[in-house]
Amino acid sequence: MMESLLQVKGLKKHFSIKGGLFGKEIGTVKAVDGLSFDVKKGETLGIVGESGCGKSTTGRLLLRLIEPTDGQVIFEEKEITSLSNSEMRKLRREMQMVFQDPFASLNPRHTIEKILEEPLIVHGIGNKEERRKKVREILEVVGLSSYHASRYPHQFSGGQRQRIGIARALMTKPKLIIADEPVSALDVSIQSQVLNLLEDLQKEFQLTYIFISHDLGVVRHISDRVGVMYLGQMVELAESERIYEKPLHPYTEALLSAVPVPDPEFKRQQIVLQGDLPSPSNPPVGCPFHTRCGKCMDICKTNRPVLKEIEPNHFVACHLYE
Structure with missing residues (x-):
């Protein structure tokens, strides 16, 4: 068994809804509601789910870019939710993030050299000459040239900008990268070029990834294990091939039935979910998926299922398997 790099226990993030003349709290959005999982050293954990399920919020909580409401995040046996801001800043040298929109995450007024040099300055790494050398080395590693250092973000294509975003994440030699x-x-x-780059970098720098995506095909290509989220909760977690070949949770089955297969002769029964995704401000009682589940039982309407190991290394939160 590989050693865990990151452990998440009962993680929650509730946002207050305020309204009225005096901004009184009138409700709560449960963006992440009791999430528990672990990430092994050197693996890629994919996190998938519909828009609004809490995937991106989870990524930001793990780096404490937003503060959790409750729960624990343990990185290399250190509980980080109780760390001070200065302690957390030091730890972020080991944990970095690659964002979805490479243009929005790069300062348009700064050259690429200044953008990539900033993490080194923040963490007090090297002198100016050493930092410049490091910037040029990392640019070469991600498939760009050293002369690109003097250019600005708007002078690059979307794929090149994402390579710059990846380069920035690599500058401090992190152990964990969260790719949102x-x-x-x-x-x-x-996409395939960037995915191949991420895989090559993982081998070269012994990186651990949390790969957040709504694209099940992409996640299958890059992930060792896959966690499926629904309404702020983890409903299934297993090795990638096991999830895709034998999904156990009805929600996972529905998601996979909608994935296109590049074979005109292949016939697959498509599972159409009834109704809309419930609001995180008013989640259903019991199993969060029971309002859309074709296999709903009476117990599902009253009791919330717990994520349990149903088969070896295959965890499911569903009353069907109790």
């Missing part, structure tokens, strides 16, 4: 929809804004032809 890193290829969803790119053309399909460019």
Whole structure:
């Protein structure tokens, strides 16, 4: 068994809804509601789910870019939710993020050299000459040239900008990289290049990834294990091939039935979910999926299922398997 790099226990993030003349709290959005999982050293954990399920919020909570409401995040046996801001800043050298929109995440007024040099300055790494050398080395590693350092973000294509975003994440030699929809804004032809780059970098630098995406095909290509989220909760977690070949949760089955297969002769029964995704401000009682589930039982309407190991290394939160 690989050693865990990151452990998440009962993680919650509730946002207050305020209204009225005096801004009184009138409700709560449960964006992440009791999430528990672990990430092994050197693996890629994919997190998938519909828009609004809490995937991106989870990524930001793990880096404490937003503060959790409750729960624990343990990185290398250190509980980070109780760390001070200065302690957390030091730890972020080990944990970095690649954002979805490479243009929005790069300062348009700064050259690429200044953008990539900034993490080194923040963490007090090297002198100016050493930092310049490091910038040029990393640019070469991600498939760009050293002369690109003097250019600005608007002078690059979307794929090149995402390579710059990846380069920035690598500058401090992190152990964990959280990639939040890193290829969803790119053309399909460019997506494969960026995914291959991420895989090559993982081998070269012994990186661990949390790969957040709504694209099940992309997640299957890059992930060792896959976690499926629904309404702020993890409903299934297993090795990638096991999830795709034998999904156990009805929600996972429905998601996979909608994935296109490049074979005109292949026939697959498509599962159409009834109704809309419930609001996180008013989630259903019991199982959060029971309002759309074709296999709903009476217990599902009253009791919330717990994520349990149903088969070896295959965890499911569903009353069907109790």
